[in-house]
Amino acid sequence: MQNVLAYFSQNGTEFVQMVATHLWLSAVALALATVIAVPLGILGARFRRLDSVSEGVWGTLRIIPSLALLLVLIPVLGTGTLPAVVSLTVLAIPPILINTTTAFKTLPADVLEAAEGMGMPPARELLTVKLPLALPVAFAGFRTATSEVIASAMLAAYIGAGGLGDLIFTGLGLMRTDLLWIGGLSVAALSLAVGALLSLAEARMRRRAGMVAA
Amino acid sequence: MPCEVEFEDVTKRFPGAARPALDHVSLKVEAGEFVTVLGTSGCGKTTMIKCVNRLVEPDSGTIRVEGEDVSAADPARLRQHIGYVIQKVGLFPHMTVGENVATVPRVLKWDKERIQARVDELLALVNLDPKEFAGRYPSQLSGGQQQRVGLARALAADPSLLLMDEPFGAIDAINREALQDELLRIHQGSRKTILFVTHDINEALKLGTRVLVMDAGRVQQFDTPKEICEHPATDFVRSLLRSGEFRLRSAYVEPGEGI
Structure with missing residues (x-):
């Protein structure tokens, strides 16, 4: 315990820096994954063959495993931030993709028939009807992806991309249990905190999408 | 503006279906008529009205609205000028009642004040107090209230033609009667052309200025409620009448005629 306090008093700035890198890596990977997976998921809901492929x-x-992917990427992309972001993006895509496809496949048929029957132009229907109604389910996929990415971003330190993984690998190297504890618990806390925030956001979206009857 | 609808030898067979949903249908609905389309499920009545706003494309034949061939029109623009009401209503659950009603006017880029005024006018027309209901969400409404909003939404851009697909089918008897009466009132006040699909013979006879009886994709009879009751054209019409007989007396009353 004393070691832990000593660590924070001596390395406070370094710790904050690691948390920031960790979150930054995760955020970039999640943003990229969203940009790739959401359009793919929407198309997948329409074209069955694309969906199965x-x-x-x-x-x-x-x-x-993410670690294997990281190592495989070293010869191609080298070490550092880029391969870390790529492998985290790959990790984040499936849950977002699957949930987006499900969300768009399960949109209420009567609502879509009404929109079409009123002559709503397709682009407007997508933006004002389909997307808002699909959002909560798609977002649940994003939430899953986020917790996976924050946990796995620890491995990024292994190829020199930084983040809280640095603490873990240093702790392993020096046999310092205190560093392992600090690193492990910080990642867990980060994941839980972000997860809780996203759950709140999701609940709010569900209310907005009118899925909870008053 | 009153609007006429004409079917000329329209046939539609869905892939894999044993027989056509519409089998050489030809008929003409005059402007301002309230036509109820009556038949058992699977008789082609829904397919028929969906051909009018091109949610279904016929295999052959021509449909004309106001004299214009619908297959030549842009589907979205065509639909913006034809009201459409379905049994499941299909209100946008994430939008307020007011926003739902404003859908087509917004697509048509009306200015804000005009949309606002129109929404209030329409909610009042379907007996929902705009002050109370415009800000509510569909999930906060009863089934009958939801369909009132559905009707208001379909009337928003003042279409001269209204297509209704069993709109009151899922609504309890008391509210259904009230909605039927309001629809009659709206029709009499506007002289819009209405095509109204139902499987309820009493509803068909009560609402229609003419009733179109369909079976197996074919028109069995297309005539006034009085003629249909007094001179059923086919066995199918006769059997339909028998099925509705016990309620017929209360439903069908010719104006000025006692029972």
């Missing part, structure tokens, strides 16, 4: 591809990629 992309499900196969991403499903397979998902099975590969």
